């Protein structure tokens with residue numbers, strides 16, 4: 398069987414399916430990676446990774462016979478697609494199958510922020526309910542103006558789901574789209590016009606710190622920021638300062654600049670809801686993502702057309 402190097406964490410269902418087709422080698426179980434690569438690198442023809450771990454350069458360089466990099470996720474910011482392309486190696490990802498789940502995560506953060514879920518839940522848990530404490534009122538989640546940064550697959554699914562809450566949708570991106578939402582070419586201007594700014598954009602050089610102190614200030618003390626895209630799109634230091642001094646009302650964050658590290662100053666704030674990058678993390682969606690990531694590996698093994706190469710591989714390698 399061909400050899401597969403697994404760099405990311407996978408489910409047991411994936412491991413079972415993969416072991417029927419490949420000889421598996423998991424980096425998490427290899428103690429001396431450099432030594433292992435020297436003796437086994439040339440055997441590896443297939444790599445499975447994710448958008449966080451990518452394929453570190455020393456590993457890529459030690460795999461002279463690599464045929465494909467399949468990523469278990471849609472975002473591929475950690476993968477050096479250019480380096481792979483120079484060697485004719487396609488990179489595949491898992492678009493579409495996680496779109497609705499990540500959009501639901503954004504809506505979950507949206508509802509939790511507006512309805513102050515964490516504080517209400519901890520009051521109920523504390524046993525203080527009814528002890529003369531007035532119930533703090535939250536703000537309605539209905540009829541809000543929501544600005545979406547990155548109206549792609551996930552951004553559009555968020556917009557659709559929020560229509561059920563009577564939201565007016567605005568969006569900012571590189572291109573104006575044929576959608577029934579108002580386009581803003583200026584992100585700060587959109588932030589000023591909305592009460593919730595939701596980021597669903599990829600993490601790359603073009604989006605780095607797009608949400609900076611200026612955009613955060615424009616969103617304002619009554620505004621909420623939600624990020625389900627990538628942590629690098631938000632200037633985290635500026636965000637913490639604005640949340641602490643009241644320049645921004647609150648934030649719901651699933652992604653962070655230096656995952657899995659979340660700054661203590663951010664964790665200490667009461668006006669934030671933090672989740673550990675669980676946008677797609679359900680049994681059903683991870684199963685669909687795993688299946689697609691494996692189907693791409695099998696297509697390459699069988700000489701069939703790859704199902705979901707990333708756009709750059711598709712264009713450069715004529716896939």
Ligand code: NAP
Pocket residue numbers: 471472473492493495496499546547548549550551552569570571572573597598599600603604625626627651652674675676677678
């Ligand atoms: P997609 O369909 O490619 O959508 C990305 C959108 O971002 C596009 O509309 C694109 O605009 C826009 N965009 C790209 N660069 C931009 C820039 N510099 N300025 C403004 N907008 C820009 O991708 P998707 O499937 O929706 O996924 C989006 C991202 O979500 C992924 O890349 C990943 O980082 C993140 N994600 C997070 C989780 C999680 O667990 N939290 C899970 C999955 C994905 P144009 O239409 O103008 O090109």
Ligand code: 8YV
Pocket residue numbers: 405447448449469470471472473495674676677
């Ligand atoms: C996962 C993600 O965290 O798809 C993405 O871009 O960020 C998430 O779905 C990850 O890729 C699973 O390994």
